[in-house]
Amino acid sequence: MPKCDRLVDVGRRQFLRGGAVAAAGAAATTVAPSGPAKAASRARVDYPSTRLANVKDLKVDVPLDIEYPDADSPGVLLKLGQRVPGGVGPDGDIVAYSTLCPHKGFGLTYSAADKTLNCPGHYSRFDAEMEGQQIWGHSNQNLPMFTLRIDDKGDIHGEGVDELIYGRTSNVIKG
Amino acid sequence: MTYKRATDQLPIPPKNATVKNVTCDFCIVGCGYKAYTWPINTQGGTAPGENAFGVDLSEQQGALSGEWYNPAMYNIVEQDGKPIHLVVMPDKDCVVNEGLNSVRGGRMAETRFSGQMGTMTDRLTSPMVWRYSQMLPSSWDDALSLTADVTRRVIEEWGEDGVLVTMFDHGGAAGGYENTWGTGKLYFEAMKIRNCRIHNRPAYNSEVHATRDMGMGELNNAYEDAELADTIFCVGANPLETQTNYFLAHWVPNLRGTSMDKKKAMIPGEEHAPAKIVFVDPRRTVSINACEAEAGKDNVLHLPIKPGTDLVLLNALLTEVVAQGWHAQDFIGRNTSGFDAALAANKTSIDEAASATGLKAADIRKAARWIAEPKAGGKARRTMLCYEKGLIWGNDNYRTNSAIANLSFATQNVGRKGTGCVRLGGHQEGYVRPSDAFIGRPAPYLDEIILSGGGGIHFIWATDTFKSGLNASKFRREYRRRTNIVKEAMSAIPYGDREAQLDTIINAIRRGGLFSVDVDILPTQIGEAAHVVLPAATTGEMNLTSMNGERRLRLTEKYMDPPGEAMPDCLIAARLANALEASFRKAGHDDWADKFKGFDWKTEEDAFNDGYRKNAKGGEFVTYDRLRAMGTNGVQEPVVGYENGKLIGTPRLYTDGKFGTEDGRARFFPAQWRGFDPADRGAQQEEFPFLINSGRKNMIWQNAFYDQRSPFVWERFKMPPIEMSPGDMKKLGLEGGDLVEVYNDVGSTQAMVYPTAAAQSGQCFMIFAAPVGQHGNIVSRGVNELRIPNYKNVWANIRRIGRVPDADTISFKDLEYPQDS
Numbered sequence: 001m002p003k004c005d006r007l008v009d010v011g012r013r014q015f016l017r018g019g020a021v022a023a024a025g026a027a028a029t030t031v032a033p034s035g036p037a038k039a040a041s042r043a044r045v046d047y048p049s050t051r052l053a054n055v056k057d058l059k060v061d062v063p064l065d066i067e068y069p070d071a072d073s074p075g076v077l078l079k080l081g082q083r084v085p086g087g088v089g090p091d092g093d094i095v096a097y098s099t100l101c102p103h104k105g106f107g108l109t110y111s112a113a114d115k116t117l118n119c120p121g122h123y124s125r126f127d128a129e130m131e132g133q134q135i136w137g138h139s140n141q142n143l144p145m146f147t148l149r150i151d152d153k154g155d156i157h158g159e160g161v162d163e164l165i166y167g168r169t170s171n172v173i174k175g
Numbered sequence: 176m177t178y179k180r181a182t183d184q185l186p187i188p189p190k191n192a193t194v195k196n197v198t199c200d201f202c203i204v205g206c207g208y209k210a211y212t213w214p215i216n217t218q219g220g221t222a223p224g225e226n227a228f229g230v231d232l233s234e235q236q237g238a239l240s241g242e243w244y245n246p247a248m249y250n251i252v253e254q255d256g257k258p259i260h261l262v263v264m265p266d267k268d269c270v271v272n273e274g275l276n277s278v279r280g281g282r283m284a285e286t287r288f289s290g291q292m293g294t295m296t297d298r299l300t301s302p303m304v305w306r307y308s309q310m311l312p313s314s315w316d317d318a319l320s321l322t323a324d325v326t327r328r329v330i331e332e333w334g335e336d337g338v339l340v341t342m343f344d345h346g347g348a349a350g351g352y353e354n355t356w357g358t359g360k361l362y363f364e365a366m367k368i369r370n371c372r373i374h375n376r377p378a379y380n381s382e383v384h385a386t387r388d389m390g391m392g393e394l395n396n397a398y399e400d401a402e403l404a405d406t407i408f409c410v411g412a413n414p415l416e417t418q419t420n421y422f423l424a425h426w427v428p429n430l431r432g433t434s435m436d437k438k439k440a441m442i443p444g445e446e447h448a449p450a451k452i453v454f455v456d457p458r459r460t461v462s463i464n465a466c467e468a469e470a471g472k473d474n475v476l477h478l479p480i481k482p483g484t485d486l487v488l489l490n491a492l493l494t495e496v497v498a499q500g501w502h503a504q505d506f507i508g509r510n511t512s513g514f515d516a517a518l519a520a521n522k523t524s525i526d527e528a529a530s531a532t533g534l535k536a537a538d539i540r541k542a543a544r545w546i547a548e549p550k551a552g553g554k555a556r557r558t559m560l561c562y563e564k565g566l567i568w569g570n571d572n573y574r575t576n577s578a579i580a581n582l583s584f585a586t587q588n589v590g591r592k593g594t595g596c597v598r599l600g601g602h603q604e605g606y607v608r609p610s611d612a613f614i615g616r617p618a619p620y621l622d623e624i625i626l627s628g629g630g631g632i633h634f635i636w637a638t639d640t641f642k643s644g645l646n647a648s649k650f651r652r653e654y655r656r657r658t659n660i661v662k663e664a665m666s667a668i669p670y671g672d673r674e675a676q677l678d679t680i681i682n683a684i685r686r687g688g689l690f691s692v693d694v695d696i697l698p699t700q701i702g703e704a705a706h707v708v709l710p711a712a713t714t715g716e717m718n719l720t721s722m723n724g725e726r727r728l729r730l731t732e733k734y735m736d737p738p739g740e741a742m743p744d745c746l747i748a749a750r751l752a753n754a755l756e757a758s759f760r761k762a763g764h765d766d767w768a769d770k771f772k773g774f775d776w777k778t779e780e781d782a783f784n785d786g787y788r789k790n791a792k793g794g795e796f797v798t799y800d801r802l803r804a805m806g807t808n809g810v811q812e813p814v815v816g817y818e819n820g821k822l823i824g825t826p827r828l829y830t831d832g833k834f835g836t837e838d839g840r841a842r843f844f845p846a847q848w849r850g851f852d853p854a855d856r857g858a859q860q861e862e863f864p865f866l867i868n869s870g871r872k873n874m875i876w877q878n879a880f881y882d883q884r885s886p887f888v889w890e891r892f893k894m895p896p897i898e899m900s901p902g903d904m905k906k907l908g909l910e911g912g913d914l915v916e917v918y919n920d921v922g923s924t925q926a927m928v929y930p931t932a933a934a935q936s937g938q939c940f941m942i943f944a945a946p947v948g949q950h951g952n953i954v955s956r957g958v959n960e961l962r963i964p965n966y967k968n969v970w971a972n973i974r975r976i977g978r979v980p981d982a983d984t985i986s987f988k989d990l991e992y993p994q995d996s
Contacts, residue, residue, distance in 0.1 A: 045183045072235035085176065085984075102245065104275070105238035111993050121238070122275075122423055123415070123465050123992035131177035133891070136461065136873060136990040138419065140247035140281035141887065142177050162179040164245050167236035169221070170184035 045172040047147075047160045052096065053077055055089055055154040061112040066096060068146050068158035069172050073165055074099050074107065075146060077156065080115055084129045088148045089156075096146035096158060097132050100166035103139040117143065132163075144171075176984060178886045182246040186260050188227035189219035195732040196807050197263060198721060199280040200348035200714055201876045203600030204421045205723030206280050207269025207807025210715065210734040211262040212254060241267030241274045247887070248276075250284040251291040252735040258291055261735065263715075269807040271398065271723065272420040279419075279876045286881040287715065288738040295884060298697055299710035300739025305662055306670035310708065315740065315750065322707050323754035324673065325690050327762060328681050329631035330366075338362075339621060339629075340371045342636035346605025346721025348714045349637035349696070349744075353779045356786025357745025358636055359608025361752050365770045369614045370630060372621035374638040375601075375944075377645065378962035379611060379618045382567045383598055385576035389842045390834030391583075394604070396559065396595025397811065397826040398725045401425040402434040403441060403593035404559040405448070406545045410455040410485060410579060411565015411967075412599045415462040416873040421599075421724065422462065426450075430470040442592055445554040449474070451545050456565055457482050458868060458940055459933040464991045476541055479935065481533035482866055483570035483856070483968045487848050489578035490521040491528030492543050493585055501547035503555060503587035510832040511584050513843040520845030521578065531848070547586045557593030558586060563600065564870060564943075568966040570856075572959050574846035584841050590829035597724070602877075605721035607786045607794075617961050622646065626653050631684040635693045636744060637711065641700035642878040643944040645964045647951030648922040651700075658704040660688030665706065694747055697880050700946070711744050712737035717779050718799065719743075720787065722812055726825070729809035730802035745782035749774040796822060853957025856968045863919050863970035865903070869943040869950040872896070878944040891986075894979045895945035897926035900934040909975055912982030917941070919971035922952040927979045932989055939973070 052066045058079040066075045076099050083092035097117060099108045106121030110128070116135065117126045124137025132143030147160035161171045188211040197208040211227055213219075219226035221233035228242040236243050244264040252261045263284040267274030288298045302318035303310045329337040342358050343350045362368040371379040383393045401407060402425050414422040428434040432449035439447055453476045454463050466475045480488060496502055497518060507514050529536040546558045560583050566575050583589050583596030622644060624630055641651050664683035668675050680690055693705035696713050716737035722728045737743075742750070756771035776782050780799050788794045793814035801822055802809065811824035834841040851857040860866075875882045875892060882888040894914060909915065913928045917939075925948040926941055934940065941950045943966065953971050958964050979985070 100238075103281075105236070105240060105243070113993065114988055116988060116993075118992055123461070123468070125988070125990070125992060127986040127988055130984075130986040131179070133177040133986045134278075135986050135988045136992075138276065138278045138281070138873075140276070140278055141245060142179060145179070161183065162181055164180075164182050164185065166245075167240055167243050169187055169232050169244075172183075173221075173233050173235065 045170055047172060048158075049149070050158045052148075052156045052158050055094065055150065055156060058094065061115070063110040066158070068096070069161065072173075073168075076108075076110060076117070078110065078128055080129055086131045086145060088150055094148065094150070094156065095128060096148055097126070097128065098144040098146070098161070098165050101139065102141050102143060102163065102166050103137060105166045178890045180246045185244065185246065185249050187219035187221065187225075187232060188260070188262055189213055189217055190225060190227055192219070192227040193734075194227065195734045196730060196803065197283070197715065197734070198347075198603070198723070198729040198731045198807065200283055201279045202277075202347075202418060203603050203724040204271060204418050205347070205603045205721065205727060205729065206272035206276065206420050207266035207729070208263050208276075208280065208283065209266050209807070210732070211264070212259045212734055215251065215258045215260060239274060247282045247285045250287050250289050250294060252287050252289050254735055256736065259735075261287065266807045271424070271727065271807075273424045275420045275423055277419040278874050282881075282885065282887070286885065287735060295697070295881070297884070298738045298741070299695065299708060300741060301710060302740070303708040305665055305706040308666040318707050318709060319750055319754040320758065321673070321676075322692050322751060323758040324677055325632055325680055326755060327758045328677050329684070329690070330767075332681065333631050335366050335368055336370055337631040338366065338368050338370065339624065339633040340368050340636075341374070341621065341634070341638050341640060342371065343374045343638060344606055345374070345601075346603035348719075349711075350602060351605040351714065351719040351721045352607050352787045352791070353717075353719060353782040354744035355605055356607050356790070357748035357782050360774070360786070361748045363611055364609040365752055365755070365774075367613055370619050370621055370624055371614065375643050376962070376964055377622040377958065378620050379614050380616070380961050380963065382572070382963065383576055384961055385573045385844065386580045386596070387835070389577065389580050389584075389844055390836035391580055391589060391596060391841060392828060392835060393598045394600070394724055394726055395589055395828040396597055396725065398425045400559055400593050400595050400827065402429050403438050403557065404429060404450055405550065405556045405593065406558040407450055407452045408542070408546055408558055408560045409452065410560075410562040411567070411569055412561060412563035413456070413460040413462045413870065414599060415465050416460070417563065417601070417871050418599050418724065419873070427465075427469055430466055430474070438593075442557070446551045452476070453478065453542050453545055455480050455485060455488060457866070457935065457938055461873075461990055461992070464933075464994070468992060468994045476538060476545065478532075478534050478538055478542060481531070482868070482938075483851055484532040485566060485569060486571055486575045486578050486846060487523055487528050487531040488534065488539065489575065489582055490523040490846065490848065491525055491539055492546060493518065493521055493578070493582050494523050495525060495540065495543040496547040496582070496585055499543070499548070501543075501549060502585045506587040506832070507585065510834070510840055511843060512838070512840045514585070517581055517843035517845050520847055521581065523848070546582070555587065557591060558588045559594055560588055560596045561599050563598055565967060567598065568964065570965055570968050571849060571852040572963040573961060574849070577844035577846040581843050581846065584843060590827065590832060592827075595827070600724040603721040603723050607791045620958065620962050622650055623956070625657070625689070626650065628657070628687050630689060631681075632690045632692065635691065635695075635701060635705070637695055639699040639701050639878055639880070642946055642949055642951070644951045645954040645966065646921065646956040647949045647954070654689070654701065655704050657687060657689035658691045658706070660686060661690050661706060664688065694744060696741070699880070709747055710739065710741035711747060712741045716741070717743040719779070720783060720802065726812040727809050728797070728802065728812050728814070728824075729805070729807060730799060732803065743779045745779055746776060749776045749782070851968065852959050853955065853965060855955055855957055856965065856970070859919060859955075859970045860968075863972050864937060865971055865973055866938045867897075867917055867950065867953060867969045867971045868938060868940045869966055869969070870940065872942055875942060879946050883946050890981075890984065892942075893947070893981070894925065894927035895942040895948040896929035897973075898929050898931035898934050898940040900936050900938070901930055901932060902936050903934075903939070904928060904930060907973060907975065911987030912979050912985060913975050914977045914979045915973050916976045917953060917971045917973055919953050919969070921955045924948050924950060924952040925976070927982070930987055933991060
């Protein structure tokens, strides 16, 4: 909680009246990091390589909840149905984003009507077809996009993030 | 490619980081922030005891965290000449913004000067003067003495009317009490300069003369009143984008119903409900959409008024409210004057208004009910009436401003909790200057003086009228021509021969030239024409006081060095005064030289003590130390005392029913409808098919002086967008991202087509004061009787001239949040 699709069920107004919610739950990562985190002397964080899903799990415009780089960082895996910048997979249309709004951490919801991620907190909007570009909103950065790799079996792996994820001073906070 | 900062982690402020109070640089709301600084070779840790926030930063933080900062809130800057870490982040304990940041204020850190990080590296760092046919760095002494000598020679030959001044009058960055006082003391006390203009209008005048003349200051309530109102009536304003956190933290709770407990506690004994809201605006803005998402469509009434006819609507609402007997009869009798005459003069039926405004009669009646129909038990409704540039820069400013004030007086929607009749504001305020009464009314039209060859020297303070003026194409052409006469003359004479230079400059002015002195923090477009450029410090590089839209006074503390030799504007004014004193004395004019005494300030606090403390109402109670102790919540002006270590303020004005007139009664004004003012707009409307409305967009502050240097913003708006309806685009064969020329009988400009489903056919919207496509190019010179421009009612045609570079990397999706999310 909040997850991008479940939020719809909760109801937006009820969600907001409940006030600030914890940003993430306690689901376990599906795959362990590829290697142990090294000492703090390295200049950049080491991202885990995490299996998120298989291409067969995805249907166009049906968002799939994921967690990356760890269980406290909710995200969404999307198959958009047409090739987009940063898209991977056989059709170049698979993308993944953090679903914590980079303004104040509310959970984003996916609108299939125009392929956008939208924040119920303060109405910010991000374009899922344009690498998370903020269409309108209060965030001072664009939406963090997860770097994806697809292996021979069609497994989709998260392997990096291009912006700081909401609510953390380091994208990888769990050693 | 969408711009990403590629930052994966940030330094952590240690427990002993230095923390300073900051009020946002930008809009009127003045959100509270904190600046954390710490030495470059130290750092905090994730454990609660190791960082400045006292929280576990190894854990994911929850929504609305007060402890999260991101790359745009971080920079490396210099303090006492040494690089340090800087984080500028919203303050969760500030009652104004409650920890929220806008897309503008949330980028304060990355818009600071940083040689280390490469941000804003084209800040002006030293004075520049025109010599050897180019602008070259020079010393303060040289630049100031040249400026003073030219000023003296101009005054000797043409008197003080030969000196022209364009200057800010506001608070926040590029303003504030210190700097308005410094410039004001120079031009209104030491000198008596009549030929002035303000940053966004061509004369030295008020945007809201009428409400002041009626006895009501325009910032008369508290932000809390938006949480308490039964109804908010909003004319020509778009608060979600232009007063963002006022809207989010104070309007939304009332629309959402989460301020009900506060209403019951603060206003017992009457029924309460979540607020209803009325918007009067030709344009459906994102504010309206957000209100519908929060309050439901049944509680939001959008009146998409025919451009320029607000006055008719306001008069009809007054007429209807009184006809229904909903007016505050006791208050009108006891505390006002002129009611009967104004009511008779302004009488407008609902049907007349419907015809003139294009609105439905039923909607006008509904608006009247929402504004004034008494609540259960005959309790008066509490309505907050508010307005901004749609009214101020719209048609017939004085009468329209009168009409909304009339409506607030008739319903006693001022001085009570949950009410107010307020402008929403653009910049923060911070005005304290010697009297400008000698300027007269109407004030001289400075742009026209420049266009007609008047004046010898022109000072420009933190303003770029090449972007923000009206009749802007002609103004630019003429300004460049006149300043170039002086440049060419100066280039022919060795710079070191000052007397010869002065003779040459004065001769060039006699031949129609103009000498230009520009004071700013960054290079500007008008500054390219200048002969002297002086580098200013901005807030955070100096201590600066301002007040916000509820008169909340705060001190932004200095937390970093200004770049190079840049100085606060107040000290530039003081050093200029010193140089003028020296120049006049050297020339043997001791009487003139003596006028420039009293500028021996060493710091901005000296200017504050000389200006605010001695001249502002309640200023005697206020010191830097006391303000520092009041933190980001400050105190609401006027300050009325100091008790138990705290400044005592005034949450709302006119609670005693005494107004700012000689007899203390608020004055109703007649405000008859007279059609378009200036009248040429009526003909323009007939001739050209598209209304070219203008205003601000969320992402861009003012004339984009920082934003055009910010890749995050500039990738989206490298060309100013023009919002157009899909139907109009189809008619013209346009697509999103097309570059179009917008042209009319006045001039032409350019913009980037942004498809906007909510736009009405025939109505477009452009950014005001954009750097690469000035709306002002197509705004005619016409002004009202007090020289307030009408920037809003402009008509033009549109034609395609190509495609915006990299348009394919820009998202052109709809700006509105989908209400069914």
